[in-house]
Amino acid sequence: MSMKPFEQIVAEHGPTVLRVCRAVLGPHEAEDAWSETFLSAMRAYPELRPGSNIQAWLVTIAKRKAIDQRRALARSPLPVEELPEQPANDEPSVERDDELWSALDALPRKQREAVAYHHIAGLPYAQIAELLGNTESAARRAAADGIKTLRATYQGASR
Amino acid sequence: MNTTNHASQWNTDADLVAALPVADEDAIRRLHARLVLAAEAEGILDVGYRTIDTPVGSLLLAATNQGLVRVAYAREDHDQVLTKLAERISPRILHAPARLDRFAREIEEYFAGARTLFDLPLDFRLSTGFRREVLTHLSEIGYGKTASYASVAQAVGNPRAVRAVGTACATNPLPVVVPCHRVVRSDGTMGGYAGGPEAKHTLLRLEAAA
Numbered sequence: 001m002s003m004k005p006f007e008q009i010v011a012e013h014g015p016t017v018l019r020v021c022r023a024v025l026g027p028h029e030a031e032d033a034w035s036e037t038f039l040s041a042m043r044a045y046p047e048l049r050p051g052s053n054i055q056a057w058l059v060t061i062a063k064r065k066a067i068d069q070r071r072a073l074a075r076s077p078l079p080v081e082e083l084p085e086q087p088a089n090d091e092p093s094v095e096r097d098d099e100l101w102s103a104l105d106a107l108p109r110k111q112r113e114a115v116a117y118h119h120i121a122g123l124p125y126a127q128i129a130e131l132l133g134n135t136e137s138a139a140r141r142a143a144a145d146g147i148k149t150l151r152a153t154y155q156g157a158s159r
Numbered sequence: 160m161n162t163t164n165h166a167s168q169w170n171t172d173a174d175l176v177a178a179l180p181v182a183d184e185d186a187i188r189r190l191h192a193r194l195v196l197a198a199e200a201e202g203i204l205d206v207g208y209r210t211i212d213t214p215v216g217s218l219l220l221a222a223t224n225q226g227l228v229r230v231a232y233a234r235e236d237h238d239q240v241l242t243k244l245a246e247r248i249s250p251r252i253l254h255a256p257a258r259l260d261r262f263a264r265e266i267e268e269y270f271a272g273a274r275t276l277f278d279l280p281l282d283f284r285l286s287t288g289f290r291r292e293v294l295t296h297l298s299e300i301g302y303g304k305t306a307s308y309a310s311v312a313q314a315v316g317n318p319r320a321v322r323a324v325g326t327a328c329a330t331n332p333l334p335v336v337v338p339c340h341r342v343v344r345s346d347g348t349m350g351g352y353a354g355g356p357e358a359k360h361t362l363l364r365l366e367a368a369a
Contacts, residue, residue: 005206005245005252010194014187034190039197042251100175119176151175 006042009054014038016121017058023116024066026105029073036065059121063113063131103153104146110134111146118143195255206244207255210237211263213270214365215358218335220259220266223248226280227262230333232354247285266335272365275302277336285332289320293327300341303366307345329353335362 017037021030041061048057104112110132117128118139128139198204206228208221219237221229221244228248231240245252256263261279268274283291296314300306306314308324315324328339334353340362344350352359 002242002246003250005241006250007208007241007253010191010253014190018186018190031186031190035193035197038190038194039201042194042198042253043201043203045250115176147175 003045003048003050006045009041009045009058010038013055013058016055017062019120020059020116021062021066022101023104023120024062024113025069027101029066029069033062033065033069036068037062040065055121056123056127059117059123060131063117099153100150103150107146107149110142111149114139114142115146115150119147191254195253195257198251198253199255199258203251204253204255204258205249205251207253207258208241208244209254209256209259209263211266213266215335215354215361218266220262221252222258222262223282223284225284226282227333227336228282228285230266230335232334232358234355235353262336269335270365272368275366279336281333281336283332286327286330289315289317289323290327290330293324294331294333294337294339297328297331297337297339297342300338302338305341305343305363308342308350309345311342325350341366 014034018030018034021033021037025033037058041058048054104115107115113132114128117123117131118125123131125136125139125143128143129136132139132142134142195204195207199207202224204224206221206223208219210217210219216233217237218233219229219231219235219240220227221231221241229240229244231237241252265274265277265279269277283294286294292315293311296311299314300311308321308328309318312318312320312324317323324342328342329351331337331339331353334340340352340354340359342350349356349359349363
């Protein structure tokens with residue numbers, strides 16, 4: 001079986017990985033994490049075992065990059081710049097979505113990651129347990145608890 | 160990965176998560192450009208490519224760090240060509256217009272009738288042995304001239320290899336730039352071409368007019 005050109009990997013998985021990075025790290029670090037993830041993935045790509053689950057592979061790398069980034073931030077806390085957030089976006093749903101993102105950002109870290117890895121990246125809980133260093137049932141519970149909180153926000157905001 | 164077997168829970172949760180905004184195209188475009196730069200800087204962009212619009216249709220241009228490695232006509236199916244490149248050279252391939260700038264510029268000048276000779280680094284790695292030898296000889300056929308398959312065979316020192324010259328031309332990985340379109344049949348008819356007879360005709364007419 002032949003490997004797809006890496007361009008195709010970026011096209012197919014780039015948007016999802018960005019959402020995962022956004023969900024796990026928040027808006028400021030998401031793009032750096034995405035860049036690190038894809039550069040690192042491209043470096044290793046020729047050696048990837050044929051038939052591997054590419055999305056799971058990318059999310060695993062992203063998880064590692066997120067840890068690196070959090071460590072780096074902890075070591076040298078940067079003054080938080082007042083960056084204008086997302087450029088103005090005229091999608092009608094934007095207000096509700098922003099509320100949802102904030103609710104996601106406010107979740108405890110494991111819940112937030114479990115939601116991102118399962119509901120955005122589509123990983124099975126067994127794999128998420130490996131990423132989070134817990135058990136499959138703990139991962140499932142974390143995602144369920146996270147979703148419960150999010151749904152409260154979502155329904156509060158839009159229904 | 161989206162399964163339907165735990166549908167009831169999944170649907171509502173999916174609804175919820177779907178409400179998180181999708182990554183916007185601008186961000187992805189910006190990140191892609193950043194990836195190309197970083198990969199280039201690190202020397203891991205093994206093949207960069209882009210397409211250009213020409214009088215003979217959309218051409219795919221692909222380059223390694225050694226030079227132009229592939230020019231492909233639309234009828235060859237660009238996606239398939241890229242898949243082949245991934246197999247034969249490396250899967251570390253990105254759409255990287257900047258790497259192709261100088262190649263695109265000279266080819267555009269050629270189609271505008273403003274260039275009769277290409278001055279570009281070429282990477283012949285997709286062609287080996289006799290075929291490669293034939294290709295390196297083709298550049299000796301000047302702009303606006305033609306040569307027969309038989310005379311090319313002679314020029315390569317193998318006058319009986321007329322058919323092999325035909326194959327070398329048909330499998331030229333760098334059409335337009337390596338002028339296999341200037342090789343025609345001894346009876347004056349055009350002969351085949353990877354870009355189709357019409358493309359060959361267009362190129363010959365362009366060169367005859369200039």
